[in-house]
Amino acid sequence: MTVDTRLRCSICGNPVDGDGEVCADCIADGRAERELGRRKFLRNSLIGAMGLFGVGYLGLALKNLFPASGPLGKLQNIGPINKFTNNYTLIDYTGAGFPDGVYVRQKSPGVIQAFDFHCAHLQCPVQWNSSLKEFQCPCHGSVYNANGQHIAGPAPRGLWPHVVKIANGNVYIGGQID
Amino acid sequence: MKPANWVIDRMGIRSFINLQLYHRVPRRVSPLDFLGLGTLFVFINQVVTGIILATWYNASVTGAYQSVQRIMHTVPLGWLIRDLHYWGANFMVVLVFLHMLRGYYIGAYRKPRELVWLSGVGLLLITILFSFTGYLLPWDQQSYWATMVGTWMPFYMPVIGYYIVLLMRGGPYITGVTLTRFYAIHVLVLPALFLLVFGLHFYMVLSKQLTMVEEAEKLPKEKQRGLVTFFPTTVFQMTMFLVILSAALLYFSINFHAPLLAIADPLNKAHYVPIPLWFFFSIYQLLKYIPPALDAFGIIGLPTIGILMLVLLPFIDKIPDRKPSERKGYVYSGGIVVAAIVVLTYLGAVNQGVAAPVQAASSYLSTNAATKTATLTLLGGYGTTNGGFNFNGAANGAMVVTIPQGWTLDVAFTNDGSLNHSAAITASQTSSTALAATDETPNPVLGDAPGAKSSFTFKATTAGNYVIACLVPGHIQLGMWAKLVVAPSGTPSIKL
Numbered sequence: 118m119t120v121d122t123r124l125r126c127s128i129c130g131n132p133v134d135g136d137g138e139v140c141a142d143c144i145a146d147g148r149a150e151r152e153l154g155r156r157k158f159l160r161n162s163l164i165g166a167m168g169l170f171g172v173g174y175l176g177l178a179l180k181n182l183f184p185a186s187g188p189l190g191k192l193q194n195i196g197p198i199n200k201f202t203n204n205y206t207l208i209d210y211t212g213a214g215f216p217d218g219v220y221v222r223q224k225s226p227g228v229i230q231a232f233d234f235h236c237a238h239l240q241c242p243v244q245w246n247s248s249l250k251e252f253q254c255p256c257h258g259s260v261y262n263a264n265g266q267h268i269a270g271p272a273p274r275g276l277w278p279h280v281v282k283i284a285n286g287n288v289y290i291g292g293q294i295d
Numbered sequence: 296m297k298p299a300n301w302v303i304d305r306m307g308i309r310s311f312i313n314l315q316l317y318h319r320v321p322r323r324v325s326p327l328d329f330l331g332l333g334t335l336f337v338f339i340n341q342v343v344t345g346i347i348l349a350t351w352y353n354a355s356v357t358g359a360y361q362s363v364q365r366i367m368h369t370v371p372l373g374w375l376i377r378d379l380h381y382w383g384a385n386f387m388v389v390l391v392f393l394h395m396l397r398g399y400y401i402g403a404y405r406k407p408r409e410l411v412w413l414s415g416v417g418l419l420l421i422t423i424l425f426s427f428t429g430y431l432l433p434w435d436q437q438s439y440w441a442t443m444v445g446t447w448m449p450f451y452m453p454v455i456g457y458y459i460v461l462l463m464r465g466g467p468y469i470t471g472v473t474l475t476r477f478y479a480i481h482v483l484v485l486p487a488l489f490l491l492v493f494g495l496h497f498y499m500v501l502s503k504q505l506t507m508v509e510e511a512e513k514l515p516k517e518k519q520r521g522l523v524t525f526f527p528t529t530v531f532q533m534t535m536f537l538v539i540l541s542a543a544l545l546y547f548s549i550n551f552h553a554p555l556l557a558i559a560d561p562l563n564k565a566h567y568v569p570i571p572l573w574f575f576f577s578i579y580q581l582l583k584y585i586p587p588a589l590d591a592f593g594i595i596g597l598p599t600i601g602i603l604m605l606v607l608l609p610f611i612d613k614i615p616d617r618k619p620s621e622r623k624g625y626v627y628s629g630g631i632v633v634a635a636i637v638v639l640t641y642l643g644a645v646n647q648g649v650a651a652p653v654q655a656a657s658s659y660l661s662t663n664a665a666t667k668t669a670t671l672t673l674l675g676g677y678g679t680t681n682g683g684f685n686f687n688g689a690a691n692g693a694m695v696v697t698i699p700q701g702w703t704l705d706v707a708f709t710n711d712g713s714l715n716h717s718a719a720i721t722a723s724q725t726s727s728t729a730l731a732a733t734d735e736t737p738n739p740v741l742g743d744a745p746g747a748k749s750s751f752t753f754k755a756t757t758a759g760n761y762v763i764a765c766l767v768p769g770h771i772q773l774g775m776w777a778k779l780v781v782a783p784s785g786t787p788s789i790k791l
Binding site for chain 2: 215218247270
């Protein structure tokens with residue numbers, strides 16, 4: 118017994134010569150044009166519906182997982198101004214909802230400087246070197262001066278400053294400024 | 296009828312199975328043929344140990360570290376499960392790398408096996424993401440700071456960079472939100488993705504045959520006598536390979552334990568210096584040679600080019616003959632890249648990151664009884680013990696040097712660390728000045744630069760307890776001090 122391995126017309130079921138989807142007869146009597154148009158429409162509806170589902174779920178996930186951009190962190194009282202000298206001390210700032218290291222000093226009487234302790238290169242924790250008067254990053258060697266300005270190494274910018282407010286002799290630290 | 300046969304009959308895959316089991320393959324095989332099988336075996340090890348770990352693990356800032364400690368110390372055989380998972384992860388990276396290298400060498404990525412190669416590249420990336428997300432879960436200093444650095448890298452991508460950082464971290468920095476996010480990706484997303492891509496990889500291998508099987512079938516009839524059937528000969532060889540591989544995995548797990556450093560400290564009060572995952576050492580080392588202006592290119596551009604090259608490889612290599620000898624350009628350039636990766640990984644490992652080897656305490660002290668002189672070799676910041684704030688790898692008085700009264704102690708100091716350090720003999724660990732100006736290295740407060748050497752001589756005239764300390768401000772408080780005992784009599788000694 119020999120098996121007919123020819124492809125079949127997808128409309129009438131008769132054998133097709135070559136690798137066509139429909140046979141010559143169906144093309145000739147116009148059925149192919151109508152049927153193929155209908156199929157194309159239904160296929161596109163399917164792709165469209167799946168696409169909509171996909172976009173919907175993706176949007177849902179992104180909206181859910183992307184952190185809401187709120188206001189800068191809350192102000193936090195870190196003590197009387199006379200506690201701060203010309204030398205930086207590391208403060209645990211929690212006003213943004215998580216612990217964050219902030220270097221704070223009184224540069225000159227009444228002038229407070231506050232810098233985030235994450236290096237601007239790859240966010241390693243920088244260390245204040247009080248004898249050299251500079252911030253040093255132990256990871257890739259970025260160096261910042263006492264005003265937080267980038268002076269050496271691969272960092273693209275200076276340290277991120279934090280909001281500073283002085284009221285009733287107390288120092289308040291707020292969120293990080295970009 | 297055996298249950299297995301019944302299932303095979305109902306599925307109608309008898310002929311397929313027979314074809315797979317009894318196709319003819321070369322008798323001589325190399326362990327390199329089984330690297331893919333080995334990767335699959337280690338992946339199954341990761342699934343089994345991972346599920347057990349997940350039953351004990353608590354993905355939260357307050358509970359993660361403690362639950363890992365509990366797994367290590369309290370849960371029955373928990374330490375072994377964790378070490379098998381840790382070493383399995385390392386084995387998997389190495390096996391995937393070698394597996395791809397072999398495929399590259401013999402040209403197994405070429406038509407009609409492009410999809411085998413491309414799905415393999417996908418599996419490599421998924422394996423790296425597995426390591427990256429799993430690294431954060433113990434929530435120790437190493438996890439926390441390596442993830443801080445790693446998740447900041449996309450920042451250097453144009454336009455979308457910072458949004459990707461925020462999406463990965465779930466906020467501006469690493470918090471408990473990041474931890475649960477990484478956990479969900481590690482145990483839900485990546486395993487599903489891995490199985491999906493592995494399914495394609497395995498299907499393509501079965502349907503397109505292995506390159507070596509194709510070679511064997513091209514042999515003239517008279518030479519085909521050297522061929523054997525896949526089952527049972529090759530299957531037995533595979534079993535032996537897996538026995539050896541699992542023995543190696545067990546050996547490493549039992550003898551070298553997965554580290555757990557101090558709990559993550561977002562303020563980094565102990566001045567821990569972050570270390571990348573070991574298979575990022577090469578790119579980490581490479582960045583050191585790139586001028587700051589090209590830093591962003593090094594962080595984003597180079598890995599992108601690397602992945603792009605791997606993806607495009609099957610479509611670039613159009614040399615008619617597959618043999619390595621006909622593809623010398625590919626073999627040599629691949630060899631150069633691999634050699635560079637190996638050398639850079641080594642340099643990255645020795646220059647920073649991996650704890651320095653512990654030496655015998657006695658190697659640091661030599662004595663001359665005739666002249667009553669002892670020479671102490673003092674390495675400041677040796678290795679990563681106590682965040683680098685140590686002498687000879689010991690901190691907080693863990694090193695005790697004893698010399699008899701009347702002896703002279705020559706101190707040969709080398710700054711082996713990455714920060715400035717000094718050495719001085721002081722009265723106690725609360726003292727910030729040396730006993731005398733002659734009992735310290737030249738710049739005790741500023742310290743010697745990394746790599747510098749200096750020395751001084753201390754005369755042990757009065758018996759008592761002293762301290763050897765680094766007088767760079769803050770370092771003694773961080774634990775960079777050792778004990779020095781001047782005994783009324785006896786011989787010099789040192790213990791670490």
